[in-house]
Amino acid sequence: MMIKEMEIYLHIPFCVRKCAYCDFLSRAADEKTQQEYVKTLIKEIRGYGSTYYDRVKISTIFVGGGTPSILTGEQMQHIFDALHQSFQISKDAEITIEINPGTVTDEKLCLWRQAGINRLSIGLQSVNDEELRMLGRIHTYGKFLDSYRAVRAQGFQNINIDLISAIPGQTLESWRETLTKVAELEPEHISAYSLIVEEGTPFYQMYGGSGENKKETQDSLLCGEGTHRYLPLPDEETERAIYEATDELLGRYGYQRYEISNYAKEGYVCRHNLGYWERKEYLGIGLGASSLVEHTRYHNTSDYEKYITGVEGHKDIREEMEKLSLADEIEEFMFLGLRKTKGISAKEFRKQFGKTITDVYGKELKKLESENLLVRAGDRIYLTERGTDISNAVFIRFLDP
């Protein structure tokens, strides 16, 4: 039997406090609940052993949340023991854990290293304490610096720092300050996201959904009396200026943009995330975690009680199983692959789908090229800067191949 590569995503749905913009599956919880969850998670991991141990080799693991670093070092150790016993994990596997400043201790860091964790992703978001407070973050920039020094001191050599741009009240200047300070710390990787106002978050209530309403709500909120005075979101022009400035400034510090929101020093792209855009198979473990296995997408139940009792009772906890058709996969190949700066490979397209990209999208590609939204250079097809700015408008042209 051929052993294929696979990635693992592990979800820890807990955090100290929910941030104002966050729509991830996460909440504050007591120690007892956390312990119960870890126990169940380990049970779920062990359940996969018989299916996967002989059949796949794990190339990357990503422990995300929430704030996975909220768990005790011991809990994390148990989780990784289970992973190592149930899966064959490559020697050079990239193993990432998300952490938040203020939740790491030397003891935890030490245990993580022993567990094989070799990459840390730190949620900083901004160096401006006022902005941090506004986002609802629990830490200050100073606290971040403490944590950053601590993880470096423990010998972690692959670190990502998460930043959020276009947050309310932000100017191009304050953003440049954040970028510069962070770049000078020389992390190996930086993720810089434009704020997305997601439904169901406090930010959504403040800044509303789409276009017209957003503006109205904003205006009325700005005029509102009392203690809550909300700062405005940057307009589209400022937002794009911020985006362009990011690429330019980080470029000067030796970072290359390799995806819409991701920048890395040479040799440090995030292999796990790259897997999503290149449609590698991945197994999601934990509450609400998504998977792509055997041409099928699904996710685990997002209902905490259902998850716990489901795993305990050996029930199927998978939901929204969606078997992908060839057309679905071709679409995904395009709208995921074109997120990457280097775009997609025509050869790879042919290898995966048995027909040439010109046969499927020849007309669209030509048109997009003429509109200066896309470039075709040899084997590679990638978006121009303009194409990236309006990438959704480009992607929809690749639907229904």
Add this chain to the structure above:
Amino acid sequence: MSEIDQSKIRNFCIIAHIDHGKSTLADRIIEMTGLLTSREMQSQVLDNMELERERGITIKAQTVRTVYKAKDGEEYIFNLIDTPGHVDFNYEVSRSLAACDGAILVVDAAQGVEAQTLANVYLALDHDLDVMPVINKIDLPSADPDRAKEEIEDVIGIDAEDAPLISAKTGLNVADVLEQIVQKIPAPGGDASAPLQALIFDSVYDSYKGVIVFCRLKEGTVRKGSRIQMMATKATADVVEVGYFGAGQFIPCEELSAGMVGYITASLKNVKDTHVGDTITDAQRPCDKPLPGYKKVNPMVYCGLYPADGAKYPDLRDALEKLQLNDAALQFEAETSVALGFGFRCGFLGLLHLEIVQERLEREYNLDLVTTAPSVIYKVYKTNGEMIELTNPTNLPDPSEIEYMEEPVVKAEIMVTSEYIGAIMDLCQERRGAYQGMEYIEENRAVLKYHLPLNEIIYDFFDALKSRSRGYASFDYEMLGYEKSELVKLDILINKEEVDALSFILHAGTAYERGRKMCEKLKEEIPRQLFEIPIQAAIGSKVIARETVKAMRKDVLAKCYGGDISRKRKLLEKQKEGKKRMRQVGNVEIPQKAFMSVLKLDDD
């Protein structure tokens, strides 16, 4: 079937302002005459179209025959002819009235007499009907029956002393109405042995029976096998069946004779052969002359109707053909628009008629429609002496070929309480109204008389009237004729291309304002696209207003990881679906609703 004694027949209708309770009273009469048991009664038996029930208005004349046992011990046949209740259907109303011998006037005890009430009463009096007033809704806390009576006497000039005070809703005192029908409404006349002379007051198409003609026999008798002729259309046919109207059903009988109201089915293929107002006679033994009052009704308002999905064009044609079977006033012919593709230019009696047809197409035939701005019929006098009647702005000849143009003008009566007279006069002024006078009908209510161009009232005049009078003004109008007017065609250019579906004709004095508003509205409605889009309003080659839709700057999702992918595809699919529903004009995508939005430019 035994001979029916003419003296035991009462043919009548109910006239009322919208919402004064006409249909409810009709229900009660049907219920209390025992034709249906209470349990069988669905509320408002007569308004049987879903739409009619929802809007609370009657679109087609409905008729029902019931039997009433009066206090004198005799049984009377009541033919209740329910008339359409809107100015758009004025002609139909007048023909229904002509089929009656009397009318019940329903006046809301709280609202009193309204403009439409007046118009309908005058119409009834014109037909020599005996009008019998009834005060309704006396159970409302705001009811003021004495004031309502006074108004009926002062404004209309008919005796309201012993008008029953009723609540059609609860049935209170409706029994008095039934007795008064017997006493006050005259029995029909006519000679059953004279040559046939019957008035057509409506017709419907039934897929089993074919065309069903509703008629009132003035003279003579008709029975199965008679050969009949329509005097105006000259169409002849053999009678297949005659009968009368049960509640919601047709009940065949042997014959119909003078004084009776009933239906005839005959070997007729098309409702077009049976014009409302035409006279039916015996083909072998015709009467001397047709009944008076017949005229061919012509549409007053035109607009383009297009299927939102171009592939549905044949469906739209089928639906229009079917609707036309029951609605002889609806006209349509195929047309093509650069912006909207294949569709139909349709003619309507008025804006309500237009809205009703549009709603029925959307609801009963499940069609998504795009409607162009409604237009009246303009008369274009060309320099070469030719005159054309213009129903589609796109067909306006080059200005150099036009000598002058005329537009239709109506005579409008607006009834309003005195505090709003100023506001309503301002409104009429803005709409180019010519003041004709004002009459106080009581201390604080007046009728304002104006001549108004029809094209100023077909958009949103009624809404404006209501909003500026807090709902207190009522309005009625009739065609006056054509007047010379300084008219221009306003074109809209999107990305430098003229969008024919958005062109319309208007008075030169209002063109700038309207052009500006249209551009603003379109700017709101057209989403940002890959490139900048100028929106211009122009008269001829002269641009009078301009707005710009900026190029799309940003349409990107910052994050897309393992858990986002399914949702991401769904979002993209939705975005694409939205794009598909747009109309492509040149290389600009215009949402369907942009075409409609310019019809409703707010008055601010």
